[in-house]
Amino acid sequence: MPVETEPVSDAELQKLESVLLNQAGDVSLHRRFRALFTLRNIDDDRAVQAISKGFKDESALLKHELAYCLGQMKRTSALPMLSDVLRNMHEDPMVRHEAAEALGAISSPSSLPVLRQYTSDPDRAVRETCEIALAKIEFDNSPEGQAFREKEHSEFTSIDPAPPSEQREEVATLRVKLLDTKQPLFMRYRAMFALRDIGTPAALDALADGFGDTSDLFKHEIAFVFGQLSDPYTVPALLKVLQKDTEADMVRHEAAEALGGIATDDVLPHLREWNARPDAPRVVRESCEIALDMWEYERSGELEYADGGERETGVVPAAAAA
Numbered sequence: 240m241p242v243e244t245e246p247v248s249d250a251e252l253q254k255l256e257s258v259l260l261n262q263a264g265d266v267s268l269h270r271r272f273r274a275l276f277t278l279r280n281i282d283d284d285r286a287v288q289a290i291s292k293g294f295k296d297e298s299a300l301l302k303h304e305l306a307y308c309l310g311q312m313k314r315t316s317a318l319p320m321l322s323d324v325l326r327n328m329h330e331d332p333m334v335r336h337e338a339a340e341a342l343g344a345i346s347s348p349s350s351l352p353v354l355r356q357y358t359s360d361p362d363r364a365v366r367e368t369c370e371i372a373l374a375k376i377e378f379d380n381s382p383e384g385q386a387f388r389e390k391e392h393s394e395f396t397s398i399d400p401a402p403p404s405e406q407r408e409e410v411a412t413l414r415v416k417l418l419d420t421k422q423p424l425f426m427r428y429r430a431m432f433a434l435r436d437i438g439t440p441a442a443l444d445a446l447a448d449g450f451g452d453t454s455d456l457f458k459h460e461i462a463f464v465f466g467q468l469s470d471p472y473t474v475p476a477l478l479k480v481l482q483k484d485t486e487a488d489m490v491r492h493e494a495a496e497a498l499g500g501i502a503t504d505d506v507l508p509h510l511r512e513w514n515a516r517p518d519a520p521r522v523v524r525e526s527c528e529i530a531l532d533m534w535e536y537e538r539s540g541e542l543e544y545a546d547g548g549e550r551e552t553g554v555v556p557a558a559a560a561a
């Protein structure tokens with residue numbers, strides 16, 4: 240969510256870019272993430288350009304976060320880069336998924352053709368993301384979507400892949416919609432975000448039931464929503480996901496970062512363990528590194544989860560990472 244108001248000097252941007260790109264070769268991943276979150280809050284095409292340079296990196300985790308941030312910045316100058324990432328069949332599917340989701344977040348009708356093209360992608364998460372992004376862009380540009388935008392719906396500042404369901408429905412009704420695999424994912428996501436906005440233990444239980452789904456995309460979004468809510472009530476469900484080595488990397492990654500944002504004492508040994516486990520996938524290990532940094536941030540009383548010290552960017556830390 241761009242909230243930066245003060246102009247940023249070229250020198251300052253250059254410094255952030257060089258931390259993000261690790262030009263010195265000695266920058267830790269979590270510092271690179273902090274630089275990225277600072278850049279994300281600079282409402283300027285120069286920040287889009289700086290972030291876009293990071294797609295040459297080797298870390299899928301970093302690159303998927305670049306795509307997420309470009310979507311949240313909602314600047315159309317990012318569209319060509321995001322389309323290229325989605326088209327790149329050599330790119331990690333998690334990164335391509337996030338590029339498609341970012342196209343949905345920016346919500347330009349000009350992205351409809353590329354998203355349509357990849358609804359038949361071999362990777363299920365990419366396919367499903369394209370379907371949801373198409374539905375979102377169509378919704379945003381419909382009279383219903385325009386009326387929806389004029390009202391304030393949620394305390395969460397993220398641009399979500401789908402809007403919460405309109406009417407105030409009961410948790411039990413929303414749960415049925417959430418878990419109904421015959422419904423389009425866009426509709427199931429609408430129930431998901433409505434349950435997030437309700438946020439009671441019953442709503443959280445309903446969301447946790449979603450971890451039984453077969454769609455990695457759907458499960459990773461549940462973990463993301465838990466990260467946004469930052470309610471210690473969800474820790475047991477998230478730990479189960481992190482520890483399950485048959486679970487998809489993107490789901491475990493999202494669980495790790497949600498746990499880092501919740502930052503209770505009991506999550507720390509698990510994040511440390513999976514950060515250090517040589518048998519863990521790279522995405523899981525790196526996510527735990529970021530999660531440990533988020534954990535420390537949460538406990539430190541710092542003003543923002545970002546790099547660049549004095550800049551007042553107002554990031555909501557628990558929702559900082561995708």
Ligand SMILES: [Fe+2]
Pocket residue numbers: 336337340459561
């Ligand atoms: Fe994602």
Ligand SMILES: [Fe+2]
Pocket residue numbers: 303492493560561
């Ligand atoms: Fe993510």
